[in-house]
Amino acid sequence: MLKLYYHPMSFPSMGPLFTAEAAGRDYEKVMVDLQSGANKQPDYLAINPYGRVPAMVDGDYKLAESGAIMRYLARGRDLYPNDAKSQGQIDQWFDFAVHHVRSNVARVQYNRVIAPIIGAPVDENSIQLGLKYISDNLPHVENRLAESPFLCGDAMTLADLSLIAALEPENTARLDLSPYPNLTKWLKARRSETFYTNIHSHFGAELGM
Amino acid sequence: MLKLYYHPMSFPSMGPLFTAEAAGRDYEKVMVDLQSGANKQPDYLAINPYGRVPAMVDGDYKLAESGAIMRYLARGRDLYPNDAKSQGQIDQWFDFAVHHVRSNVARVQYNRVIAPIIGAPVDENSIQLGLKYISDNLPHVENRLAESPFLCGDAMTLADLSLIAALEPENTARLDLSPYPNLTKWLKARRSETFYTNIHSHFGAELGM
Numbered sequence: 036m037l038k039l040y041y042h043p044m045s046f047p048s049m050g051p052l053f054t055a056e057a058a059g060r061d062y063e064k065v066m067v068d069l070q071s072g073a074n075k076q077p078d079y080l081a082i083n084p085y086g087r088v089p090a091m092v093d094g095d096y097k098l099a100e101s102g103a104i105m106r107y108l109a110r111g112r113d114l115y116p117n118d119a120k121s122q123g124q125i126d127q128w129f130d131f132a133v134h135h136v137r138s139n140v141a142r143v144q145y146n147r148v149i150a151p152i153i154g155a156p157v158d159e160n161s162i163q164l165g166l167k168y169i170s171d172n173l174p175h176v177e178n179r180l181a182e183s184p185f186l187c188g189d190a191m192t193l194a195d196l197s198l199i200a201a202l203e204p205e206n207t208a209r210l211d212l213s214p215y216p217n218l219t220k221w222l223k224a225r226r227s228e229t230f231y232t233n234i235h236s237h238f239g240a241e242l243g244m
Numbered sequence: 245m246l247k248l249y250y251h252p253m254s255f256p257s258m259g260p261l262f263t264a265e266a267a268g269r270d271y272e273k274v275m276v277d278l279q280s281g282a283n284k285q286p287d288y289l290a291i292n293p294y295g296r297v298p299a300m301v302d303g304d305y306k307l308a309e310s311g312a313i314m315r316y317l318a319r320g321r322d323l324y325p326n327d328a329k330s331q332g333q334i335d336q337w338f339d340f341a342v343h344h345v346r347s348n349v350a351r352v353q354y355n356r357v358i359a360p361i362i363g364a365p366v367d368e369n370s371i372q373l374g375l376k377y378i379s380d381n382l383p384h385v386e387n388r389l390a391e392s393p394f395l396c397g398d399a400m401t402l403a404d405l406s407l408i409a410a411l412e413p414e415n416t417a418r419l420d421l422s423p424y425p426n427l428t429k430w431l432k433a434r435r436s437e438t439f440y441t442n443i444h445s446h447f448g449a450e451l452g453m
Binding site for chain 2: 084085096098099100101102103104106107110111117119120122123124126127129130131134135138158160172175178
């Protein structure tokens with residue numbers, strides 16, 4: 036069976052899990068214990084030589100990188116149909132979410148949450164830059180969701196899943212999404228769907244909480 | 245005719261130009277004068293509402309984001325064949341180049357080249373982090389190119405073009421690629437091909453040099 040390797044605190048891990056659920060794929064979740072360094076052990080490096088999560092194994096086919104796994108799982112389905120112009124629009128919003136939202140959310144999340152946990156220095160300047168770039172970019176998403184129920188038309192695509200994954204640290208990173216009512220409404224609706232609740236219902240137990 | 249909007253100092257602009265050349269597409273290059281703020285004027289915002297380069301117009305179809313444009317130009321060709329497993333491997337190395345090479349090269353390039361030009365503060369810590377992450381990640385590329393002439397097999401794909409674009413600031417950012425002989429050899433060979441020389445032969449004149 037197709038296996039997806041992940042860690043609940045790795046938000047690039049979330050995209051492949053959401054995609055597997057939304058695409059109705061049969062799969063097995065395998066948590067990689069990053070805290071104990073399981074990702075640097077030979078058996079995991081045989082799956083992903085970079086030693087990162089997420090990773091995927093489908094029979095003898097191995098894949099790393101969140102976006103590559105998401106496209107592999109969704110290709111040819113409604114989430115990512117085989118049509119160059121549809122794929123182009125989905126790719127555009129997918130990459131917008133990764134480069135202009137996720138990368139900046141990651142700065143804030145790292146410095147507000149991860150750095151204090153691991154005892155690394157907190158870079159206040161990086162937090163402020165991240166928040167500035169987020170507020171430069173989310174208005175484009177807000178405008179888009181004011182005119183369209185999903186990022187690319189009337190149904191959910193890989194682009195929406197990419198943005199949902201990018202906003203996973205909303206609470207822990209203390210992001211303020213209140214200036215974006217359409218985005219907030221869209222996010223709340225998506226988080227009530229089974230592709231999302233199926234993944235999140237297990238996280239407390241997986242983190243030993 | 246298909247139009248590609250770019251600026252020679254924007255290295256995310258390079259991927260679409262290389263792809264258009266390598267895919268043998270008929271296209272017109274349109275330089276967007278970022279220094280004068282042409283990217284924030286209404287006629288350009290009608291093409292790309294984010295006000296960034298690169299962007300593409302193909303008839304009445306508009307596209308933004310470097311990776312989305314590259315995939316659109318290459319899809320179904322040898323650079324990015326219509327086969328899920330081939331696309332997966334290409335996507336993996338494409339994303340590796342973007343997330344683990346380009347993003348770190350960008351840190352170094354920004355602080356060593358752009359910040360001094362625009363009079364912004366130089367973040368020495370960001371330079372050191374960028375160099376560290378580059379040297380953490382390029383060994384994976386070096387290992388790959390020791391066993392395979394291209395990142396994904398025996399012929400050039402979108403993955404190679406992504407990595408070539410990511411390494412465009414090699415000289416200006418003063419990157420030391422000497423620890424990576426296979427990468428250096430591969431890069432030199434690719435830079436002698438017409439997809440590359442066709443783009444670079446005009447840059448001096450375009451920059452008014």
